[in-house]
Amino acid sequence: MAMEKRIAKSRIEEALTWRYAVKKFDSGKDLSHEQMNSILAALQLTPTSMGLQLMKFIVIKDEKLKEACVPLAYNQRQVADCSHLLVLCRVDEVREEHITSYVEQTAIIRGLKVPSRQLDGFESMLRSTLKMSREQQVKWMDNQVYLALGNLLTACAVEGIDACPMEGFMPDKVNELLGLTEKGLQSVILCPIGFRSKEDKYASFPKVRRDSTELIEYL
Ligand SMILES: Cc1cc2nc3c(=O)[nH]c(=O)nc-3n(C[C@H](O)[C@H](O)[C@H](O)COP(=O)(O)O)c2cc1C
Structure with missing residues (x-):
C-alpha cells in the first residue's frame, strides 16, 4: 500500500515524527539507568559488516568534560546541556588483533572448535579487510558508525x-581532549542525549521531509 493512502500512523512513525534534532536540552533532567541501558543495547546490537564492530562508544557524564566539548562543537550547547554525551568512534585502522579476537569470540559463543573449516573460510573473508587501502577502510568503518547512529536515533x-546527531565539531580536537588517538580511536559523530527543554522552539517546528512520492519509487 502506498504510504500516502494510510490513515493511522504506526508506532514507529509516531516516534520518528515526535523526534527532532534538539537544539536546547533541559540540563536538569537525566536519563535513568534503565533508559541508558536500553540506548546502549541499541548501540551494542547494531549490525556491522561481517560483524566486526570496529567501533567504540564513549559515554561522557562528567560535567566539566562535557563543557570542554562546547568550543570544540562550534559552541553548540547541546553537548554540555544534555544528560549524556555520546561520542561514536571507529578504530583508526583494521588490525590483526581485531580479526583474531572476533574469530575466537565467535568460536566460543557458537561452540565451534578451532581450527574448524567453517571458521577458516570466515577468517580468510575477514582478513581481506586488512588488504583494503587506508582510505577504503576509513570509509567502510565510518559507514558503520553512521549505521549505529541511525539505530541510536530510532x-x-x-x-x-x-x-x-552532530557532525558540527572538530574531530581532531575531540580526539585530543579525550585521548582517543592513543587508544587507536577516531571520533566520527557526537550524539548528545537527554530531554528537550520547554524553551526549545525547534520542538514545535513542522517536519520538513521530501514527499514520499518524490523519495520512494516503486518498480
Ligand atoms: C549526520 C548528521 C549531522 C548533523 N549535525 C548537526 C549538528 O552539528 N548540529 C545540529 O544542530 N544538528 C545537526 N544535525 C541535525 C539535522 O540538521 C537534522 O536532523 C535535519 O535537519 C532533520 O531535522 P530533524 O532531525 O529535526 O527531523 C545533523 C544530522 C545528521 C543526520
Missing part, C-alpha cells in the same frame, strides 16, 4: 528520549 525516539 531507539531514542521509541523510548521517548531526545537526541541531536
Whole structure:
C-alpha cells in the first residue's frame, strides 16, 4: 500500500515524527539507568559488516568534560546541556588483533572448535579487510558508525528520549581532549542525549521531509 493512502500512523512513525534534532536540552533532567541501558543495547546490537564492530562508544557524564566539548562543537550547547554525551568512534585502522579476537569470540559463543573449516573460510573473508587501502577502510568503518547512529536515533525516539546527531565539531580536537588517538580511536559523530527543554522552539517546528512520492519509487 502506498504510504500516502494510510490513515493511522504506526508506532514507529509516531516516534520518528515526535523526534527532532534538539537544539536546547533541559540540563536538569537525566536519563535513568534503565533508559541508558536500553540506548546502549541499541548501540551494542547494531549490525556491522561481517560483524566486526570496529567501533567504540564513549559515554561522557562528567560535567566539566562535557563543557570542554562546547568550543570544540562550534559552541553548540547541546553537548554540555544534555544528560549524556555520546561520542561514536571507529578504530583508526583494521588490525590483526581485531580479526583474531572476533574469530575466537565467535568460536566460543557458537561452540565451534578451532581450527574448524567453517571458521577458516570466515577468517580468510575477514582478513581481506586488512588488504583494503587506508582510505577504503576509513570509509567502510565510518559507514558503520553512521549505521549505529541511525539505530541510536530510532531507539531514542521509541523510548521517548531526545537526541541531536552532530557532525558540527572538530574531530581532531575531540580526539585530543579525550585521548582517543592513543587508544587507536577516531571520533566520527557526537550524539548528545537527554530531554528537550520547554524553551526549545525547534520542538514545535513542522517536519520538513521530501514527499514520499518524490523519495520512494516503486518498480
Ligand atoms: C549526520 C548528521 C549531522 C548533523 N549535525 C548537526 C549538528 O552539528 N548540529 C545540529 O544542530 N544538528 C545537526 N544535525 C541535525 C539535522 O540538521 C537534522 O536532523 C535535519 O535537519 C532533520 O531535522 P530533524 O532531525 O529535526 O527531523 C545533523 C544530522 C545528521 C543526520
